[in-house]
Amino acid sequence: MKTWQVSVQLDNVKKTFGDKVALSIDNFKIEGGEILGLVGNNGAGKTTMFRILLDLLKADLGEARIDNILTSESEDWKAFTGAYLDSGFLIDYLTPEEYFAFVGKVNGLNKDDIDTRLKRFQDLMNGEVMGQDKLIRNLSAGNKQKVGIIAAMLHNPQLIILDEPFNFLDPSSQLAIKYILEEYNKETGATILVSSHNLSHTLEICTRVALLEHGEIIKDMRKGETDINAELEQYFESSLHHETQNV
């Protein structure tokens, strides 16, 4: 099932909101097939980075590339990219079945393909998403999150970008997502970018972890090269002490 591997690159990207620097990355490249975890406190710039990558936000400076395609100049990267950042990706007046059919069809899949691919997510859906006769807007936050993640992965993208995918989910569903992402990466060699506040899940699935603070990547750690867990614990503890002292 492995096709080609998609790399992601940010060059000299800067974004400010008023006086606040939301993102400032000199050079950052994610190689094809990597699972990158983005961690950092609230407002560190994780979502901003994803938005710029997905051309949902204009960078003040610099370029974002997916598979060497400048995301702000061409739409070709969209065919092999799947993303879910928040409920702004969901068409909430559809039922999950209708939404999956819509996403599948605009990605060139037929009904049988869609049904087959949805089977992969049966554990995650846990009987709470399909067949409920409910519109997406009437689902719980957790189930909306599941619909968004499944839709992002339905067309077997070579690049997956998920913003805090473990949010709102019960522990079983969190484990299911973790398992699905790991398996998918192994099977397809897809590049996966995940931001999360859940350090243990992030560390378990990611081959590389980037730590963001005030829009800058202050640590870029690869599994096996460094004790990521210890580094992150030390960072977040010192950041807490720093905040407490400021108070």
Add this chain to the structure above:
Amino acid sequence: MTFKEKVFLYKLLNRNRTLAEKRHPMFDKNKAMKIFTFIFIGFWACYLMFFGFLFPNVLKDESEEAYDIINGGFLVFFIIDFLTRFGLQETPAQIIKPYKLLPIPENYLHSVFLIRIGLGGYNLFWFFFFVPFGLLSIALAPFYNFLNLVGYLLGVWLMFVVSGYWYLFWRTLINHHTLYILCPLGVYAALLFFGMIDGQWCYDALQWLLRGCITWNPINFGIIVIAVLIMFYINRIFQKKFVYMEIAKVEKIKKVKSREMAYLNKFGDVGEYLKLEIKSILRNKVVKKQFTSGLICTLMLCSLFAFTDAYDGQEFMRSFICVYCFACLGVITLTSVMGPEGNYIDGLMSRKESVLSLLKAKYYFICIMMIIPICFCVMPILQNKMTVMEALGCMLFSAGCIFPFVFQLAVYNSTTINLNEKMTKGTSNSKAQILVSLAALFVPMAIMYVLTIAFNTFYAGMIMSILGTIGVVLHPMWLKNIYSRFMKRRYENMAGFRATR
């Protein structure tokens, strides 16, 4: 609580409500809407003042004094006031939630919001009518003076305070169940019939009550004040009860069966977006309301033309109805094009050219909808009220010229429409939307009128058909152009959509 504390809390809560009204998303980021609202209020104020000055003169030859006639018919003001309060006045049960857990006595909290309603500016709005009316008919009357006018206005104001509380009582119940609307309407209908038309007692009672206010009769004032207090206490008890219902309110979730609409599958991506368009109309209150208004407007205009002879021989009105029959549904629904999509714009933008397919689907859908005026046009064509060429001209001109013009708003609209916002909260229109919809409705009518006057209905229809056909044939090009311009403004628009979600 000491008196000082009470005053402090009143000021604080009052300030919070003022800020909530000021910062309502409908006005906060929309200067055009603000100006439009002020113009609208100004228009009505002038209108009321006009009648205020007019009525004393019109009624001066009647057997009764002008103020007696107006006072006797005060029920009509009550009814209009009641109806216009919908959409303007929230119930305290809706706004009290954030204060519920604060250490403020609940009775006091309810009292504050009720007093606010009593002292609200809306109760004074009718003064635009009653001040000039009272000035001419009371203050300048030989047997009354300025003090009598003050008494009259005070009485009128207290009557509208009663009306405000009366509305509040029923509005709270209507929020609970819509059918409660029948109760106040029933009361008004009964009072109108039995108290005004079939008998005079309601007319006489209101006349007596307000005449007493003119002469500062304490009994009359006492009666109105007692009515205010009774309504105040009933509302306080009632609001306290209903605030719990409001807090515990759970949205009833309707079961919805998935619809495949397989007949649209053969149209590829556009077919998928056509399905979205249809489902959006069927399942979202605001979109449905917009579509239904357009449809009702179309049906009304078509019926006017088909079943009445009201505008036979009036060329200008004929042009007006002819064009509107075909264009109004499109203009009403397309004015806010992309607004509903603002809710899921990120999802659309993460798929290649999905906005282009969406625009195509919207265009095809609105063109298909023209089948309704086409059907209705058969009757006036058979009756020789309209020629086939005229109907064809209006249809093609709408599809090929008016709709492409309104579609330009897809490039500039950047305000998300909350798909299920309560009907009373309304949606805001930007300056561009107001201008484009006005131009879309008036310019084509003027063109048709001028062409008809310059040539005749046949040639007017033919020229409009040719212009329209060019627009229809070129639709892939102008839609692509709109899409390219939309993509150039995408960051600005997406930021706008996110900010107004």
